[in-house]
Amino acid sequence: MAETATCPLCDHKTARCEYVLSVRVEHYECRTCGEFAIEETSKFSLRELDEKRYLISAIVREHSIRGSKLLLVDGDIVPTLDHFESVQITELLSTHFPKEISSQLDRALVNLRRLSDGLGYPVEIDLGMDRSLFFARDKTEADFVVTALEQDGLLTAKQSSITQHDLVLSPAGWNRIAEIERGADGLSSKSAFVAMWYGNEEDAIEGENSRSFCTRAYDSGFRVGVEQAGYEPRRIDFKEFNDDIMDEIVVEIRQSRFVVADFTGHRPGVYYEAGFARGMEIPVIFTCHESHLNAAHFDTNHMNHIAWKSSEDLARRLEKRIVATVGPGPLKRAEHGREQG
Numbered sequence: 001m002a003e004t005a006t007c008p009l010c011d012h013k014t015a016r017c018e019y020v021l022s023v024r025v026e027h028y029e030c031r032t033c034g035e036f037a038i039e040e041t042s043k044f045s046l047r048e049l050d051e052k053r054y055l056i057s058a059i060v061r062e063h064s065i066r067g068s069k070l071l072l073v074d075g076d077i078v079p080t081l082d083h084f085e086s087v088q089i090t091e092l093l094s095t096h097f098p099k100e101i102s103s104q105l106d107r108a109l110v111n112l113r114r115l116s117d118g119l120g121y122p123v124e125i126d127l128g129m130d131r132s133l134f135f136a137r138d139k140t141e142a143d144f145v146v147t148a149l150e151q152d153g154l155l156t157a158k159q160s161s162i163t164q165h166d167l168v169l170s171p172a173g174w175n176r177i178a179e180i181e182r183g184a185d186g187l188s189s190k191s192a193f194v195a196m197w198y199g200n201e202e203d204a205i206e207g208e209n210s211r212s213f214c215t216r217a218y219d220s221g222f223r224v225g226v227e228q229a230g231y232e233p234r235r236i237d238f239k240e241f242n243d244d245i246m247d248e249i250v251v252e253i254r255q256s257r258f259v260v261a262d263f264t265g266h267r268p269g270v271y272y273e274a275g276f277a278r279g280m281e282i283p284v285i286f287t288c289h290e291s292h293l294n295a296a297h298f299d300t301n302h303m304n305h306i307a308w309k310s311s312e313d314l315a316r317r318l319e320k321r322i323v324a325t326v327g328p329g330p331l332k333r334a335e336h337g338r339e340q341g
């Protein structure tokens with residue numbers, strides 16, 4: 001049964017919390033952070049983050065608004081909870097927070113659009129409680145973002161009490177949202193780079209020659225999962241790792257919205273590509289066939305990778321993970337219209 005509790009992300013005193021004993025997870029509904037869950041021991045790492053918690057709060061709210069709920073974990077204990085996607089807290093912090101004011105404004109605008117009932121309808125917000133919508137630390141920063149959006153002509157704000165505002169998106173605001181969703185800026189690139197092994201005739205995986213195993217994994221696993229999530233998969237097949245191929249890979253990764261790195265076969269190239277993408281602050285989704293997991297030299301062990309069993313299993317879980325951590329891609333939105341958000 002749900003009880004009133006203090007939210008571990010924003011310290012809001014009247015969040016609703018339900019403890020899921022079977023998986024030792026706390027499930028919260030918070031006015032500021034939205035709906036999320038957290039593995040119970042991971043709450044301690046939040047305390048160490050201290051004031052950075054507002055970043056997590058904002059990302060969790062953003063996901064909650066678009067209907068994908070996050071289960072926050074830290075370290076090796078990664079429980080599963082129906083309808084929730086597990087993500088490492090450190091991973092969220094390193095890749096998902098807007099780095100520049102322009103992308104902060106864009107994402108705040110998209111949040112407001114998701115809360116709006118349609119053209120001309122006001123979104124009622126409380127600058128304190130809803131600071132998460134604006135990726136803001138406090139009321140002052142939230143006010144700054146709202147004012148900036150208003151000065152850009154993207155919305156009108158009408159104050160209804162000391163902290164309450166009615167925000168109405170302007171035609172320019174709706175146009176800007178359409179632009180963001182069409183992928184007019186680099187952040188909304190529709191391509192995803194898949195870093196993986198292509199196999200060979202000599203090595204076997206699961207009793208099958210690894211070349212045909214990897215080909216099938218791409219065709220009915222990686223490709224399908226990425227496309228279903230609304231992105232266009234890109235890959236580079238190479239026999240040798242040389243300078244030319246490295247340049248080509250660097251270009252592809254730079255232009256990608258995110259990278260899928262599969263460690264089946266433990267190719268040095270894949271480790272390199274994943275490391276390069278992370279250095280560029282491009283999100284990386286880690287995957288590995290379950291039979292190869294033990295041999296992985298992961299310091300990526302804590303990165304919560306998808307340990308897949310079959311291509312179909314991979315496609316399904318990859319799609320879910322992409323939508324939860326990066327968000328649905330432009331191709332998905334174009335297909336399903338605006339209620340997909």
Ligand SMILES: [Zn+2]
Nearest residue numbers: 007010030033
């Ligand atoms: Zn909260």
